[in-house]
Amino acid sequence: MSDAVAIGVDCGSTTTKAVAIDSGGRILYSVVERSHPRIEEQTERCLALLRERTGAAASVPIGATGYGRKRIAASRVLTEITCHARGAFFHTGKACTLVDMGGQDTKVIRVGPGGDVQDFAMNDKCAAGTGRFLEVILARLEVPLDEIAQRAAGEARPVSISSTCTVFAESEVISLVAQGEPVAGILAGLHRSLASRVASLAGSMAADADVRMSGGVAKNATMVEALGRALGRPIGVLPDPQLVGALGAALWVR
Amino acid sequence: MITRRIQYELAGRVFGPALLSFEAWQKRLKRRGKKRGPSPFGPPLESVKKLKEVMSLHYLEGRYADGAVPVAWVTSGFPVELLRPLGFHTVYPENHGALCGVQRIVPELSDAAEKEGWSRDLCSYARTDLGSVLLGKTPAGRLPKPDLLACCTNICQTVLYWYRCLADHFRVPLVLLDTPYVYGEARPHHLEYVRDQLGELIEVVEKLTGKRVDMDEIVGIVRKAREGTRLWGECLATARARPAPWTGIDGFFHLAPIVTLRGSEECNAYYRLLLDELGDRVKRGIGGIVDERRRLLWDNLPMWYGVRELSTLLAERGFNFVCTTYTNAWAEAGSRIDPADPMGSAVLAYTHIILNQDLPNRLDIMRRLSKDYSVDGAVLHSDRSCKPYSIGQIDLKERLARELGIRVLILEADHNDQRAWSPEQGNTRLGAFMESFS
Numbered sequence: 150m151s152d153a154v155a156i157g158v159d160c161g162s163t164t165t166k167a168v169a170i171d172s173g174g175r176i177l178y179s180v181v182e183r184s185h186p187r188i189e190e191q192t193e194r195c196l197a198l199l200r201e202r203t204g205a206a207a208s209v210p211i212g213a214t215g216y217g218r219k220r221i222a223a224s225r226v227l228t229e230i231t232c233h234a235r236g237a238f239f240h241t242g243k244a245c246t247l248v249d250m251g252g253q254d255t256k257v258i259r260v261g262p263g264g265d266v267q268d269f270a271m272n273d274k275c276a277a278g279t280g281r282f283l284e285v286i287l288a289r290l291e292v293p294l295d296e297i298a299q300r301a302a303g304e305a306r307p308v309s310i311s312s313t314c315t316v317f318a319e320s321e322v323i324s325l326v327a328q329g330e331p332v333a334g335i336l337a338g339l340h341r342s343l344a345s346r347v348a349s350l351a352g353s354m355a356a357d358a359d360v361r362m363s364g365g366v367a368k369n370a371t372m373v374e375a376l377g378r379a380l381g382r383p384i385g386v387l388p389d390p391q392l393v394g395a396l397g398a399a400l401w402v403r
Numbered sequence: 404m405i406t407r408r409i410q411y412e413l414a415g416r417v418f419g420p421a422l423l424s425f426e427a428w429q430k431r432l433k434r435r436g437k438k439r440g441p442s443p444f445g446p447p448l449e450s451v452k453k454l455k456e457v458m459s460l461h462y463l464e465g466r467y468a469d470g471a472v473p474v475a476w477v478t479s480g481f482p483v484e485l486l487r488p489l490g491f492h493t494v495y496p497e498n499h500g501a502l503c504g505v506q507r508i509v510p511e512l513s514d515a516a517e518k519e520g521w522s523r524d525l526c527s528y529a530r531t532d533l534g535s536v537l538l539g540k541t542p543a544g545r546l547p548k549p550d551l552l553a554c555c556t557n558i559c560q561t562v563l564y565w566y567r568c569l570a571d572h573f574r575v576p577l578v579l580l581d582t583p584y585v586y587g588e589a590r591p592h593h594l595e596y597v598r599d600q601l602g603e604l605i606e607v608v609e610k611l612t613g614k615r616v617d618m619d620e621i622v623g624i625v626r627k628a629r630e631g632t633r634l635w636g637e638c639l640a641t642a643r644a645r646p647a648p649w650t651g652i653d654g655f656f657h658l659a660p661i662v663t664l665r666g667s668e669e670c671n672a673y674y675r676l677l678l679d680e681l682g683d684r685v686k687r688g689i690g691g692i693v694d695e696r697r698r699l700l701w702d703n704l705p706m707w708y709g710v711r712e713l714s715t716l717l718a719e720r721g722f723n724f725v726c727t728t729y730t731n732a733w734a735e736a737g738s739r740i741d742p743a744d745p746m747g748s749a750v751l752a753y754t755h756i757i758l759n760q761d762l763p764n765r766l767d768i769m770r771r772l773s774k775d776y777s778v779d780g781a782v783l784h785s786d787r788s789c790k791p792y793s794i795g796q797i798d799l800k801e802r803l804a805r806e807l808g809i810r811v812l813i814l815e816a817d818h819n820d821q822r823a824w825s826p827e828q829g830n831t832r833l834g835a836f837m838e839s840f841s
């Protein structure tokens with residue numbers, strides 16, 4: 150008999166995450182894949198894998214969230230905001246301000262003392278202030294994501310990047326490289342620029358003092374540090390930050 | 404001139420009604436046999452038919468107006484009561500802009516204006532109108548050329564530059580009524596300044612039409628305008644009932660007569676009809692949506708190209724916009740109009756338009772509406788085009804949430820240019836907002 154009581158699928162713009170949880174909310178197994186345009190096929194594959202590894206029956210309820218949520222045959226379909234809040238509350242058990250930095254959007258959510266969404270703000274219209282910003286520019290600099298932390302952290306003087314638009318920042322970075330600025334300094338500058346964007350998003354709502362972070366970008370220690378500096382307070386990264394949305398979706402149908 | 408006049412009169416009285424009933428008959432034929440799924444909305448308002456008739460006739464008459472009667476293009480906040488006694492046919496580019504927005508032809512019109520050098524950052528009503536003038540394209544068939552442009556800055560400063568461009572294009576006079584921005588209450592010298600301009604304005608229009616403005620006629624029209632705004636206010640107030648007998652989105656459409664035909668008998672007759680129907684629905688407990696669970700306030704102009712989708716998304720989950728600051732603006736302004744002092748009260752009314760008032764005033768209006776209509780939350784549309792309406796919304800949001808304990812969402816879009824609206828992102832925000840109530 151399987152321990153799996155619920156499944157959560159977070160079909161994001163960059164990655165698709167799926168988790169199976171037990172009755173205590175513990176993640177039994179998780180899958181993270183780069184998102185594919187054929188959403189239905191991909192989720193079916195992820196679900197099959199989850200079921201195979203956890204022995205979850207076909208009747209185990211599924212909660213779906215993320216941009217592709219409406220394409221998933223789920224018992225309950227909820228927005229990322231509601232699911233991230235639920236996932237975060239599961240970990241913290243109290244009110245907090247959650248910064249979720251994903252591929253195409255960044256959200257700041259005020260999670261109430263009961264785990265409810267009290268307020269939220271999201272980047273609008275463009276990818277400035279999201280994971281995509283870093284991804285595009287790092288690709289341009291030919292720097293793999295895992296090297297960021299070491300290279301930027303070692304740099305004391307961040308180069309200032311003025312463009313917040315991803316495309317403009319890309320050309321700004323190219324000209325900085327051409328002028329002989331060290332890549333590490335540029336990286337530190339990029340993180341600072343991104344952090345200030347997110348901090349102003351958080352500033353648009355009365356944020357709780359306890360700030361937590363989720364989403365794929367939370368795995369980037371340099372980013373967490375830069376954001377902490379921009380907000381003027383330390384930031385706690387949630388366990389398995391990339392899975393918080395999927396966990397929340399599963400908790401809603403548990 | 405005489406032939407034009409006859410055509411103009413016939414358009415309104417004979418051809419128009421005939422054409423409309425023919426169109427209605429065709430639509431009925433098309434609809435026959437089509438199955439419809441369950442709708443989250445209550446039964447449609449019967450008055451809509453009359454609304455369509457009134458507005459279509461207005462635009463149909465317009466096709467034959469130039470050469471028959473003097474034509475003025477006016478901003479929505481202009482004291483049109485002064486022009487009516489001189490027999491002006493009035494065209495409201497903003498209302499026409501909304502018509503283009505609903506038909507989703509704004510990108511094409513805006514492109515034409517942008518090609519001529521107007522920036523995309525300019526208000527989408529201005530781009531729609533300028534593009535429509537340049538291309539000669541309009542869903543109304545044809546707009547009559549203006550003999551006069553009449554602009555009042557009580558809604559924004561954009562209209563001034565926009566109307567200057569129109570004046571340059573059509574080579575016709577532009578009259579301007581400049582209303583100082585109101586902090587708290589308007590100061591006496593501000594009102595005096597506006598009043599002086601009204602006097603000058605009358606001289607210009609008298610010269611243009613070769614007629615004298617008859618004060619008695621103005622009083623009559625002002626009386627009708629006041630009655631019209633009162634009726635409109637009462638129609639809106641029916642939505643205080645639970646369930647609200649109509650949706651705020653319905654209100655956006657039913658606003659057309661008070662904007663474009665204010666001061667006329669047909670406008671008032673229409674609102675009497677609507678009020679009767681709404682009152683009857685309240686008595687019988689018929690709602691604008693089938694299952695009203697949460698009541699919301701809407702701030703700013705609607706997204707004309709997407710109002711239906713938006714209200715359906717909400718209605719399906721039991722959310723209804725029961726009041727909007729935008730539709731309320733026309734009820735609010737008129738309450739200051741006093742037929743005993745038509746000029747003085749017009750000055751007061753037209754200076755105290757919501758967009759010409761500071762944030763504390765706007766906050767007061769929103770607080771009052773929230774309480775009167777017992778709302779659970781508010782959606783503040785941050786309209787990329789309308790800067791005067793959108794400025795300060797972050798503070799307004801925070802104050803409303805804190806003082807009234809309601810949930811407030813800021814939704815970024817544009818009232819007329821669908822290119823500034825990302826449905827996926829926008830719907831996710833609305834979805835999360837609705838989920839936060841459960």
Ligand code: SF4
Binds near residue numbers: 497560704789
């Ligand atoms: S929508 Fe706003 S900016 Fe545009 S004309 Fe109206 S008041 Fe002015």
